[in-house]
Amino acid sequence: MSTDVIMPQMGESIAEGTIVKWLKAVGDKVVRDEPLFEISTDKVDAEIPSPASGVLLEIKVGEGQTVAINTVVAIVGEGAGASAPAPSPAEAAPTPAPAPAPPIPAAEIPVSALAPPPTAPSAPAAPARPAASGSVEELRRTRSSPLVRRIAEEHGVEISSVNGTGISGRVTKSDILAFVAAGGAKSAPAAPAAAPAPAPAAATYTPAAPEAVRPTFKEGDRVRIEPMSIMRRRIAENMVASRRISAHVNTIFEMDCTKLVEVRNKLKGQFEADGAKLSYTPMIIKAVVESLKAFPVLNAAIQGDDVVYKQDINIGIAVALDWGLIVPVIKGADEQSLLGLSRSVGDLAERARTKRLKPEEVQDGTFTITNPGIYGGLFGTPIINQPQVAILGVGAIEKRPVVINDAIAIRTMSFFSLSFDHRLIDGAVADQFMAHLKTTLANFAA
């Protein structure tokens, strides 16, 4: 008896994954739930445990290869080790690609107040439904309406590359006509792109304008060329997209963090006794939460012509990794004590570094804090994590001479920088938020 090992679906809207590394070789014994391979997807990198105990009989997908979810990537079974690799003929058959997304059942249309509740479309029976089929929201974004599809075809426009202002970010007639009028259309309906990257779930955005300078290095030149990891590609896309979407402006305040040091020294032992490590980060989160409550527009998003004020305060914490960067999210940060925040920060950072984050733990952030000061940088000018509207950069926290009441004193200071989206937040509001945060930090109490 053997068990197929499949590429798992690491979260809604994930269509494919890349095998980064096999942790076992063919012939190795594996125990159920023992890490078998590492994958990288749009959202997270993760170690995938073996679904069964036995021997790794066959590896069907090599390192570096990207396959659709539910593809069989390996077979684990009872075998005599490396000498019995022969899979059954059925298993040797080429793995069929997952069926294309089933057509959406009549989408529910919550328009008329008089409308009776829409009949629920019957759930697809097939268990191996590819994730690419997506939700109604995704289909609205990527497929829009018959009219828009017709216009897109006529002008050779990729619908997902147009910024939509309709329901669920749907591309409307006026959106695509404006896109075409602005010269967004390609010269001709090009042949289908080799592998169109799935649209990021967070927001649709216009693709990069043709690069002004495109380097043309090739193998043989005095260079080393290696493909970007999926995470690198996503970071690249998301950063450029965010710059294009938001009107970034920065404001920088010098914060007196002396109180944080005092509180930390006072509580450090107590927290350690409770099994938590008290760093500055949870204290800063706590202060930021207070200021976000006072200025909810920084905890908002822009949706079409609407401003969406979020009732949850979910703080993303940028965690630097050896192989990139990830932003796990502390959900309901406003509902946690300092101890709870400390535990959350420690847990998420640890699991980010060991690739054990769940997809939902990097989603739904409403505000992000990053730490450009970790290597001593005075301050940074971070890029907003879409679809949020602001991000706080914490500079190096260090003792500096400061003037207090005409005397020079030694205080623990730090430059905090706020990058905010001027589409929604004006400079005065951003500065009021920072002033509020400054007061909160200066008077910080656990």
Next chain:
Amino acid sequence: MTAEVTEQARQVTFLEAIREALREEMQRDEKVFLIGEDIGSYGGAFKVTEGLHAEFGADRVIDTPISEAAIVGAAAGAAMMGFKPVAEMQFIDFISCAFDQLTNVVSKWRYRMGFGVPIVVRGPCGGGVRGGPFHSGNPEAFFANSAGLKIVEPSTAYDAKGLLKAAIRDPDPVLFFEHKFLYRLPRLREALPDEDYVVPIGKAAVRREGTDLTIVTFGAMVYRALDAADRLAEAGISAEVVDLRTIVPLDVETVLASVRKTNRAIVLHEASRTGGYGGEISATITEKAFEWLDAPIIRVASLDTPVPYSPPLEDFYLPQVDDIVEAATKLSAY
């Protein structure tokens, strides 16, 4: 002041326009006669036929017992013998009593026998006048599914007169629904041409031009749609209002031309939603203009209940301007 009064006096209401059509057609063609309950010396429940009994006599303005089946049956028989009867239903709700005559005899006659039954069955339809469940009906959908019947529902005095004349002259049966809310509505008063005219059956009219969405409707709902369009214009949404005027046969070309322009459509009618004629219009648009749609087609219709008698409940039941504005706002944001 005197001049204004004179000017007003020459203008007619929706109801008077219908009476003018009946009178002129009876003067034009002696085969035309009227038959119905209390339409003689009493002049009809709504006084549509007032004065006609005195002018044309009891042989051409015939009072009957309370039996819609008998009225339509007698009219059908007379039509087969060469007359051009116009039967009145005191309230259109009771046309259901003549359902068998209309659907099994009148509508099929041309196909069975090779010649048509040129009758007009007319009467007051619609709600909004606190008429309750037996006197507020809109039965067009029952008959739209009976091939062989034409169904007309005008919304202006000019159209009421011109379409009724066209219906009387039509060689086949025509159901002529008169929304009673419009009978004496002041905003419908208008001066009509002195000369004879007809409005062709099967032709819709664009009552208001717009670019963002189309409201397809008919009868009294035309005015709800126009009022909603005014409100929508304030919000920057340009609504086009298409008045079908004829329900069957549907003027597909005019509807599609509008939807191809605006790419979004609301279908509005006063009858209940489920099984209503709005579904037919919506399906037709989807079949013939799918690639021009930028959003789903939305029906705005009455609730799936009988028409309530209580005024607040009737207002809640019927599509109001607010309902149309809300649907249009959501549709335009789709």
